[in-house]
Amino acid sequence: MKKIYHLASCSTCQRILKDVDAVNKQAELQDIKTEAISPxxxxxxxxxxxxxxxxxxxxxxKYRSMGLHEQALTEKDYRKLILEEYTFLKRPVAIVNKQIFVGNTKAVVEALQKAL
Incomplete structure:
Protein backbone atom coordinates (compact mmCIF):
# COMPACT_ATOMS: atom_id res chain seq x y z
CA MET A 1 0.00 0.00 0.00
CA LYS A 2 1.24 3.47 -0.90
CA LYS A 3 -0.85 6.31 0.49
CA ILE A 4 0.02 9.95 1.00
CA TYR A 5 -2.09 12.32 3.08
CA HIS A 6 -1.43 15.87 1.95
CA LEU A 7 -2.93 19.32 1.52
CA ALA A 8 -3.42 20.29 -2.14
CA SER A 9 -3.21 24.00 -1.34
CA CYS A 10 0.16 23.63 0.43
CA SER A 11 3.12 24.51 -1.79
CA THR A 12 5.48 22.40 0.35
CA CYS A 13 3.25 19.31 -0.06
CA GLN A 14 3.02 19.93 -3.83
CA ARG A 15 6.82 20.21 -4.10
CA ILE A 16 7.37 17.01 -2.11
CA LEU A 17 4.81 15.05 -4.18
CA LYS A 18 6.61 16.21 -7.32
CA ASP A 19 10.08 15.45 -5.88
CA VAL A 20 9.16 11.89 -4.88
CA ASP A 21 7.21 11.41 -8.14
CA ALA A 22 4.20 10.11 -6.19
CA VAL A 23 1.82 10.05 -9.17
CA ASN A 24 4.05 7.92 -11.41
CA LYS A 25 4.82 5.59 -8.51
CA GLN A 26 1.07 4.98 -8.16
CA ALA A 27 0.72 6.31 -4.64
CA GLU A 28 -2.86 6.95 -3.58
CA LEU A 29 -3.24 10.62 -2.66
CA GLN A 30 -5.74 11.97 -0.15
CA ASP A 31 -6.26 15.72 0.16
CA ILE A 32 -7.10 16.06 3.86
CA LYS A 33 -9.00 19.30 3.31
CA THR A 34 -11.53 17.85 0.86
CA GLU A 35 -11.54 14.28 2.23
CA ALA A 36 -11.24 14.31 6.01
CA ILE A 37 -9.12 11.75 7.82
CA SER A 38 -11.25 9.05 9.39
CA PRO A 39 -10.68 7.94 12.99
CA LYS A 62 -4.55 27.60 15.32
CA TYR A 63 -2.10 26.04 17.79
CA ARG A 64 -1.23 29.40 19.30
CA SER A 65 -4.52 31.16 18.59
CA MET A 66 -6.40 28.48 20.55
CA GLY A 67 -3.91 28.81 23.41
CA LEU A 68 -2.79 25.18 23.06
CA HIS A 69 0.87 26.13 23.58
CA GLU A 70 -0.03 26.96 27.19
CA GLN A 71 -1.71 23.62 27.90
CA ALA A 72 -0.38 20.17 28.72
CA LEU A 73 -1.95 18.08 25.96
CA THR A 74 -2.54 14.34 26.27
CA GLU A 75 -2.61 11.70 23.52
CA LYS A 76 -6.41 11.87 23.69
CA ASP A 77 -6.24 15.65 23.12
CA TYR A 78 -3.91 15.27 20.13
CA ARG A 79 -6.22 12.69 18.53
CA LYS A 80 -9.31 14.84 19.06
CA LEU A 81 -7.64 17.99 17.70
CA ILE A 82 -6.31 16.27 14.56
CA LEU A 83 -9.75 14.80 13.80
CA GLU A 84 -11.48 18.15 14.37
CA GLU A 85 -9.03 20.33 12.42
CA TYR A 86 -7.03 19.02 9.44
CA THR A 87 -4.34 21.71 9.86
CA PHE A 88 -3.12 19.97 13.04
CA LEU A 89 -1.85 16.98 11.05
CA LYS A 90 1.87 17.28 10.31
CA ARG A 91 2.10 17.10 6.53
CA PRO A 92 2.59 15.20 4.43
CA VAL A 93 2.07 11.79 5.99
CA ALA A 94 2.98 8.86 3.75
CA ILE A 95 2.43 5.19 4.44
CA VAL A 96 4.42 2.80 2.27
CA ASN A 97 4.25 -0.92 3.04
CA LYS A 98 3.75 -0.52 6.82
CA GLN A 99 6.39 2.26 7.05
CA ILE A 100 5.31 5.79 7.93
CA PHE A 101 6.94 9.05 6.92
CA VAL A 102 5.73 12.15 8.77
CA GLY A 103 6.57 15.73 7.94
CA ASN A 104 8.68 17.56 5.42
CA THR A 105 12.24 17.49 6.72
CA LYS A 106 14.91 16.69 4.17
CA ALA A 107 15.72 13.34 5.84
CA VAL A 108 12.05 12.26 5.86
CA VAL A 109 11.57 13.22 2.20
CA GLU A 110 14.73 11.34 1.16
CA ALA A 111 13.64 8.23 3.09
CA LEU A 112 10.20 8.43 1.45
CA GLN A 113 11.77 8.73 -1.99
CA LYS A 114 13.79 5.55 -1.37
CA ALA A 115 10.76 3.66 -0.04
CA LEU A 116 8.58 4.54 -3.04
Whole structure:
Protein backbone atom coordinates (compact mmCIF):
# COMPACT_ATOMS: atom_id res chain seq x y z
CA MET A 1 0.00 0.00 0.00
CA LYS A 2 1.24 3.47 -0.90
CA LYS A 3 -0.85 6.31 0.49
CA ILE A 4 0.02 9.95 1.00
CA TYR A 5 -2.09 12.32 3.08
CA HIS A 6 -1.43 15.87 1.95
CA LEU A 7 -2.93 19.32 1.52
CA ALA A 8 -3.42 20.29 -2.14
CA SER A 9 -3.21 24.00 -1.34
CA CYS A 10 0.16 23.63 0.43
CA SER A 11 3.12 24.51 -1.79
CA THR A 12 5.48 22.40 0.35
CA CYS A 13 3.25 19.31 -0.06
CA GLN A 14 3.02 19.93 -3.83
CA ARG A 15 6.82 20.21 -4.10
CA ILE A 16 7.37 17.01 -2.11
CA LEU A 17 4.81 15.05 -4.18
CA LYS A 18 6.61 16.21 -7.32
CA ASP A 19 10.08 15.45 -5.88
CA VAL A 20 9.16 11.89 -4.88
CA ASP A 21 7.21 11.41 -8.14
CA ALA A 22 4.20 10.11 -6.19
CA VAL A 23 1.82 10.05 -9.17
CA ASN A 24 4.05 7.92 -11.41
CA LYS A 25 4.82 5.59 -8.51
CA GLN A 26 1.07 4.98 -8.16
CA ALA A 27 0.72 6.31 -4.64
CA GLU A 28 -2.86 6.95 -3.58
CA LEU A 29 -3.24 10.62 -2.66
CA GLN A 30 -5.74 11.97 -0.15
CA ASP A 31 -6.26 15.72 0.16
CA ILE A 32 -7.10 16.06 3.86
CA LYS A 33 -9.00 19.30 3.31
CA THR A 34 -11.53 17.85 0.86
CA GLU A 35 -11.54 14.28 2.23
CA ALA A 36 -11.24 14.31 6.01
CA ILE A 37 -9.12 11.75 7.82
CA SER A 38 -11.25 9.05 9.39
CA PRO A 39 -10.68 7.94 12.99
CA UNK A 40 -9.58 4.54 11.66
CA UNK A 41 -7.00 6.14 9.34
CA UNK A 42 -5.64 8.28 12.18
CA UNK A 43 -5.44 5.25 14.49
CA UNK A 44 -3.48 3.35 11.80
CA UNK A 45 -1.08 6.30 11.49
CA UNK A 46 -0.65 6.37 15.28
CA UNK A 47 0.07 2.65 15.35
CA UNK A 48 2.90 3.14 12.84
CA UNK A 49 4.21 6.46 14.23
CA UNK A 50 4.02 5.44 17.90
CA UNK A 51 1.93 8.37 19.14
CA UNK A 52 -0.59 10.99 18.11
CA UNK A 53 1.86 13.64 19.26
CA UNK A 54 4.30 12.53 16.53
CA UNK A 55 1.57 13.33 13.98
CA UNK A 56 0.64 16.68 15.51
CA UNK A 57 1.83 19.95 13.99
CA UNK A 58 2.69 22.70 16.43
CA UNK A 59 3.28 25.00 13.46
CA UNK A 60 -0.44 25.19 12.68
CA UNK A 61 -1.73 28.75 13.06
CA LYS A 62 -4.55 27.60 15.32
CA TYR A 63 -2.10 26.04 17.79
CA ARG A 64 -1.23 29.40 19.30
CA SER A 65 -4.52 31.16 18.59
CA MET A 66 -6.40 28.48 20.55
CA GLY A 67 -3.91 28.81 23.41
CA LEU A 68 -2.79 25.18 23.06
CA HIS A 69 0.87 26.13 23.58
CA GLU A 70 -0.03 26.96 27.19
CA GLN A 71 -1.71 23.62 27.90
CA ALA A 72 -0.38 20.17 28.72
CA LEU A 73 -1.95 18.08 25.96
CA THR A 74 -2.54 14.34 26.27
CA GLU A 75 -2.61 11.70 23.52
CA LYS A 76 -6.41 11.87 23.69
CA ASP A 77 -6.24 15.65 23.12
CA TYR A 78 -3.91 15.27 20.13
CA ARG A 79 -6.22 12.69 18.53
CA LYS A 80 -9.31 14.84 19.06
CA LEU A 81 -7.64 17.99 17.70
CA ILE A 82 -6.31 16.27 14.56
CA LEU A 83 -9.75 14.80 13.80
CA GLU A 84 -11.48 18.15 14.37
CA GLU A 85 -9.03 20.33 12.42
CA TYR A 86 -7.03 19.02 9.44
CA THR A 87 -4.34 21.71 9.86
CA PHE A 88 -3.12 19.97 13.04
CA LEU A 89 -1.85 16.98 11.05
CA LYS A 90 1.87 17.28 10.31
CA ARG A 91 2.10 17.10 6.53
CA PRO A 92 2.59 15.20 4.43
CA VAL A 93 2.07 11.79 5.99
CA ALA A 94 2.98 8.86 3.75
CA ILE A 95 2.43 5.19 4.44
CA VAL A 96 4.42 2.80 2.27
CA ASN A 97 4.25 -0.92 3.04
CA LYS A 98 3.75 -0.52 6.82
CA GLN A 99 6.39 2.26 7.05
CA ILE A 100 5.31 5.79 7.93
CA PHE A 101 6.94 9.05 6.92
CA VAL A 102 5.73 12.15 8.77
CA GLY A 103 6.57 15.73 7.94
CA ASN A 104 8.68 17.56 5.42
CA THR A 105 12.24 17.49 6.72
CA LYS A 106 14.91 16.69 4.17
CA ALA A 107 15.72 13.34 5.84
CA VAL A 108 12.05 12.26 5.86
CA VAL A 109 11.57 13.22 2.20
CA GLU A 110 14.73 11.34 1.16
CA ALA A 111 13.64 8.23 3.09
CA LEU A 112 10.20 8.43 1.45
CA GLN A 113 11.77 8.73 -1.99
CA LYS A 114 13.79 5.55 -1.37
CA ALA A 115 10.76 3.66 -0.04
CA LEU A 116 8.58 4.54 -3.04
Missing amino acids: AQLDEMKKLAGSYEALFSRKAL
